[in-house]
């Protein structure tokens with residue numbers, strides 16, 4: 001019994017150093033975090049915060065805090081949406097059921113730009129540099145490093161034996 005308990009505690013970390021990274025998420029034997037509800041506000045013709053990371057299956061709404069209309073949309077192939085024109089208020093929820101990076105824009109204000117990273121597994125949001133995703137069971141993982149330009153740099157990684165693997 002003791003041996004079994006010990007084996008169950010063999011958890012690992014994936015760590016790395018990715019300059020310009022804003023988020024990292026992994027898929028593999030680790031359980032994905034539960035979906036939730038999130039907000040990305042429209043304030044002074046900007047998205048605040050300009051970037052959020054949400055577990056796959058989450059809902060996001062885009063409250064309009066400005067005294068004029070916005071019209072938020074994305075042409076993303078997997079998570080595209082268009083919620084139409086709406087004035088001041090909480091707005092409606094949009095579901096994001098596919099992992100990936102969603103570029104968010106406004107039909108009225110072409111310069112507005114937001115980004116939603118839909119994570120398909122355990123994730124961290126970072127400001128560039130080092131990161132660590134801990135408490136992972138051994139196995140083969142796909143690591144998605146998302147840089148500030150929205151590019152997904154994907155690496156496959158075998159996690160076993162060592163406590164931390166850098167790449």
Ligand SMILES: [Cu+2]
Nearest residue numbers: 070106108109
């Ligand atoms: Cu707008």
